[in-house]
Amino acid sequence: MKDLLGLMGKAKEMQARMQAMQEEIAQLEASGQAGGGMVAVTLTGKFEMKALKIDPSLFKEDEVEILEDLILAAHNDAKAKVEQVMQEKTRALTAGLPIPPGMKLPF
Numbered sequence: 001m002k003d004l005l006g007l008m009g010k011a012k013e014m015q016a017r018m019q020a021m022q023e024e025i026a027q028l029e030a031s032g033q034a035g036g037g038m039v040a041v042t043l044t045g046k047f048e049m050k051a052l053k054i055d056p057s058l059f060k061e062d063e064v065e066i067l068e069d070l071i072l073a074a075h076n077d078a079k080a081k082v083e084q085v086m087q088e089k090t091r092a093l094t095a096g097l098p099i100p101p102g103m104k105l106p107f
Helices: 002-027 061-093
Strands: 029-034 039-044 049-054
Touching (some): 002 061, 039 061, 049 061
Antiparallel strands (some): 029 039, 039 049
């Protein structure tokens, strides 16, 4: 019984720490670039686009597809950075816990 109460206490503590981490991640911002910095995208921790910067030299009618590709690449770069920070924070939060490899936590 004592072990069960201790386990429940740890679960509550973990839940509070997880919620604090989710709030911290929501405030996170990451920027991704493409085309040597000609296109830059800034995302929040919730993957919402906060900023988009495009070098004016890319505004040519015959290069629209290049611009579209660069925007997608910059977005994906920023998304990867947000996901990396989320993984690092999750790893730090769950350090020492016997969580099976590949198990996704609730976010």
